[in-house]
Amino acid sequence: MMGIIRIEIETRLVLTGMIIIFLIGAAVQIADAPSLEAVNPNTVQCYQIDESGRITDSDGRLRGWIKGNEVYSPVLQLKYRLSDRNLEDVP
DSSP, X not given: OHHHHHXXXXXXXXXXXXXXXXXXXXXXXXXXXXXXXXXXXXXXXXXXXXXXXXXXXXXXXXXXXXXXXXEEOTTOOEEEEEETTEEEEOO
């Protein structure tokens, strides 16, 4: 009977130790996480597409072109193809 009680006590100690290690690990991960920042409209990169298919960023720089289902780089190199709602790389 003493053997069963001893195993039960050791099991509780092992489980308690594992839970403590888990909680310490979780606390370290949370403490190491980057701080949350409020979203500022000035820091969000926005792209706009005009009627001619020109893609520009929020600073007005040319980022590419779009024609139909194809997306081109600023130097008119085919980069992506739109397939339904997916954007596929073009080799």
